[in-house]
Amino acid sequence: MAMKMRTKTANGETEIMVLIDHPMETGQRVDPKTKEKIPPHFIQKLTFSLNGKEVAVADLGVAVSKDPLVKVKVKGAKPGDKVRVTWSDNEGDTGEKEIVIN
Amino acid sequence: MNRHRRSLLKGALAAALAGIAATLGLTTPRRAVAAEWPRDAYAAKTVDDALKNLYGTSTVVASPEVKIRAPLQAENGAVVPVSVSSNLPDVQAISILVEKNAAPLAAHISLGNGAVPYFSANIKMGSTSDVHFIVKAGGKLYSAKQNIKVTIGGCGG
Amino acid sequence: MPTRQTTAKVARCLLLLIVGLAGILGATGTPADPAKDLKQFREFFKKKFPNVRFDNYAHGLYALPGMDDYRTQWEALSEFPPYEIGLDQGRKEWQTPFKNGKSYASCFANEGKDIAQYYPYWHEASREVRTAEMDLIDCAKRNGEERSFATADLGKDGAARVQLANLTAAFYELSKGQHVTIDLSAPGAAEAYEEGKRFWWSRRGQLNFSCANCHMDLAGKNLGGNQPLSAALGHPVGWPAYRTVWGQLETIHHRYATCNSQVRAKPAKDGSAVYNNLQLYETYLSSGLPLSAPSVRN
Numbered sequence: 001m002a003m004k005m006r007t008k009t010a011n012g013e014t015e016i017m018v019l020i021d022h023p024m025e026t027g028q029r030v031d032p033k034t035k036e037k038i039p040p041h042f043i044q045k046l047t048f049s050l051n052g053k054e055v056a057v058a059d060l061g062v063a064v065s066k067d068p069l070v071k072v073k074v075k076g077a078k079p080g081d082k083v084r085v086t087w088s089d090n091e092g093d094t095g096e097k098e099i100v101i102n
Numbered sequence: 103m104n105r106h107r108r109s110l111l112k113g114a115l116a117a118a119l120a121g122i123a124a125t126l127g128l129t130t131p132r133r134a135v136a137a138e139w140p141r142d143a144y145a146a147k148t149v150d151d152a153l154k155n156l157y158g159t160s161t162v163v164a165s166p167e168v169k170i171r172a173p174l175q176a177e178n179g180a181v182v183p184v185s186v187s188s189n190l191p192d193v194q195a196i197s198i199l200v201e202k203n204a205a206p207l208a209a210h211i212s213l214g215n216g217a218v219p220y221f222s223a224n225i226k227m228g229s230t231s232d233v234h235f236i237v238k239a240g241g242k243l244y245s246a247k248q249n250i251k252v253t254i255g256g257c258g259g
Numbered sequence: 260m261p262t263r264q265t266t267a268k269v270a271r272c273l274l275l276l277i278v279g280l281a282g283i284l285g286a287t288g289t290p291a292d293p294a295k296d297l298k299q300f301r302e303f304f305k306k307k308f309p310n311v312r313f314d315n316y317a318h319g320l321y322a323l324p325g326m327d328d329y330r331t332q333w334e335a336l337s338e339f340p341p342y343e344i345g346l347d348q349g350r351k352e353w354q355t356p357f358k359n360g361k362s363y364a365s366c367f368a369n370e371g372k373d374i375a376q377y378y379p380y381w382h383e384a385s386r387e388v389r390t391a392e393m394d395l396i397d398c399a400k401r402n403g404e405e406r407s408f409a410t411a412d413l414g415k416d417g418a419a420r421v422q423l424a425n426l427t428a429a430f431y432e433l434s435k436g437q438h439v440t441i442d443l444s445a446p447g448a449a450e451a452y453e454e455g456k457r458f459w460w461s462r463r464g465q466l467n468f469s470c471a472n473c474h475m476d477l478a479g480k481n482l483g484g485n486q487p488l489s490a491a492l493g494h495p496v497g498w499p500a501y502r503t504v505w506g507q508l509e510t511i512h513h514r515y516a517t518c519n520s521q522v523r524a525k526p527a528k529d530g531s532a533v534y535n536n537l538q539l540y541e542t543y544l545s546s547g548l549p550l551s552a553p554s555v556r557n
Contacts, residue, residue: 002344013218021344026226044139048217055216057137058223061144063200063208065181065224066506067341072211073218171335173328175485177557181503183335224336253485 003097005085007077014077014101016048018085019069026062041091043068049084050074077101143207149199149234152207156197157243165190168237168246176227179252185222186246190239193219197238202231227252291449293543296456300544303475304492316493317551323479323490333555342428342501342553345508349425350432357402363430366398375434376550377441379539381448388451388535392427392510413529414516420529424508428499428553437550439496441543448539455540458533464524470537473522486557495542497554508553511538 002021007014020043027040046058046068056072064070077083079101086096143155150160172184186196193213198221199206208225219237227233230251237244304316308324315322321330353371356362364370379390399406408426411419443452459470473482474491481487498511512534516526527533 002347004339004343004347006339015220017339019339019341019343050216053214053216055214056211057214058209058211058221059139059144060209060223061205061207063203063205063226065226067344069183069222069224069336069339069341070209071185071220071222071339072213073220074216075218076216171331173332175328177329177332177485178503181336183332185335251485 001093001095003085003087003095005083005097005099007083007099007101009077009101013073013075014083015071015073016083016085017069017071018046018048018097019067020087020095021067022087022089024062024064024066024068041089043087043089045086045088046070047086048072048074049086050077051082052084137212140207140210143210144205146205146207149201149206152199152205153197153236153243156207156210157195157238159243162234162236162243162245164246165237165244166246168235168244170235170246170248171222172233172235172248172250174249175251175253179227179229181224182227182250182252183222183224184233184235185220186235186237187218187220188237188239188244190219190237190244192240193237194241195236195238196221197234197236198223198225199234199236200225200227200231201234202229203227206234291453293443293449293452297544297546300492304478304490307478308490313547314549316490316545317496317548319493319497319554319556320479320487320489322493323487325479326487329487329557333557336503336555340501340553340555341503341506342508342555345421345425345501346428346432346553348422349427349429349508352422352426353429357399357404359402361402363395363398363426366394366401371430372433373437375431375552376437376439379535379542380442381445381451381539383445383447386447387532388448388539390512390530390535390538391430392423392512392530393535395423395426395430413510413512414526420510420513421507424499424510424513427510428508431499431550431552434550435552439542439546439548439550441539441546443543451536451539452543454533455536455538458537459540464519464522466522466524468522470518489556491541491544493545493548495538495545496548497551497556499552500554500556502556504557 004019006017022043023041025038025041029038031038040062042062043060046060047054048056055074058070081101082098083101084096084098088094140156143152146152146155153160167188167190169187173182176182184198195210195212197210198208200208209223211221213219227250232247232249234245234247310324311322320326321333353363368374375391379388382389396409399409407416407419408423413420443449462469473488477488478490479487495511498514499508501508510529512529515534515537516529519526
């Protein structure tokens with residue numbers, strides 16, 4: 001699933017924004033065609049690392065919106081620093097992306 | 103919190119996460135965070151139960167130092183942008199809970215060294231509800247809440 | 260949407276329709292004079308919302324007074340818009356060379372940059388209004404490329420329609436900020452414009468609403484569910500758009516179709532002349548506004 005990242009630095013703090021193409025199915029929705037419940041399918045873990053050092057780990061549930069947008073901030077990041085985000089969901093799907101702060 | 107989290111690590115890790123956690127364990131000795139996904143907290147039916155599961159206590163102190171950005175009326179309950187920040191020292195975790203959702207815990211983040219006390223996400227709300235923003239700082243829980251109105255239906259849009 | 264709610268919705272809408280019928284502009288039986296229409300249309304909104312700056316109508320509902328709370332949410336979403344993922348697919352489609360070495364850019368003036376403000380346009384040779392979507396589909400076909408959106412029934416094949424919306428969004432992105440400039444000088448263009456105008460002002464569906472009822476007279480008003488109606492001025496400049504209720508980019512024709520369904524009228528087909536003409540009319544009335552597509556809408 002596609003994933004996009006963006007950073008924005010101001011006043012010594014760098015905001016890391018991550019957007020993930022993910023259905024975030026609650027398990028409560030009914031497929032209008034089959035009339036059957038769509039099983040839950042959602043991101044559980046979202047890990048943020050700066051230059052290989054883990055700085056934050058989000059635990060997400062089904063109440064996070066479809067195509068989640070999650071933002072965290074780190075301090076003291078410099079241009080050239082590497083930001084990596086990895087995610088994994090309840091079905092074992094995973095994804096990751098790394099960008100360089102400019 | 104680190105100690106608490108590490109002890110959780112000894113528990114059963116989801117198979118999908120084991121590899122990632124192991125890798126991170128090798129490369130990030132000072133990690134703040136990696137632990138099992140808090141299944142029980144996400145299954146909890148009340149804010150208090152979710153907090154007990156997450157933090158071992160549901161005792162929270164309302165604090166103006168928990169700063170939130172959240173709408174009063176959600177344009178769309180499926181996508182409600184909220185964010186929380188704090189000037190409190192030693193912030194270790196932030197949680198967002200929607201009181202009226204069947205399972206209130208919506209999102210939780212553990213913050214390590216280098217992270218600014220800030221967390222933003224888009225969340226789903228089934229109906230009008232108080233939304234609780236919890237900040238764990240210096241081992242204590244601080245909170246702020248806001249009522250967000252959610253209206254379903256209408257023929258506009 | 261559950262039936263119970265739908266029924267309640269219809270009741271609410273009907274109630275408000277009756278209330279809203281009072282001050283509706285009549286516009287039938289007048290000879291074609293687009294310039295005069297444009298002047299009246301702009302004056303209508305200037306009078307209705309005196310404090311809204313003209314350019315801000317490009318932001319749709321969020322430009323209107325009393326929308327501060329919704330605008331803040333929209334700004335939060337627009338900071339890293341959810342359409343970025345679909346738009347990336349559209350950009351890739353736009354950039355990837357065809358089998359013959361050409362690409363979409365080769366089909367357009369100025370390689371597709373800063374030209375979307377002239378869409379839709381009257382095409383004399385084929386005697387029809389042409390949209391960006393039509394030119395993009397044509398471009399793929401003429402270069403021997405097979406694309407599902409070129410052959411599918413876009414009303415039914417959602418995946419193909421979204422692919423086309425993604426591509427169209429990538430095309431419009433290349434013209435962001437350009438000011439809408441529609442040429443109606445050809446007699447055929449004026450006729451198509453009149454067709455669009457007729458559609459705009461005709462009441463339809465079980466709710467018996469015209470486009471003008473909702474998006475002129477009732478613009479900014481809440482027809483229930485705290486979902487206020489958008490103003491017609493600025494409608495077309497944000498499309499393709501990602502509606503949060505859809506969770507994907509869609510074409511303006513798909514919006515027209517769902518809008519028609521919302522008043523319980525039978526929608527026309529995506530890409531049909533009916534909607535092409537309506538789009539021509541609406542876009543002309545947004546002349547001078549900066550293109551903001553793709554955008555986020557609810």
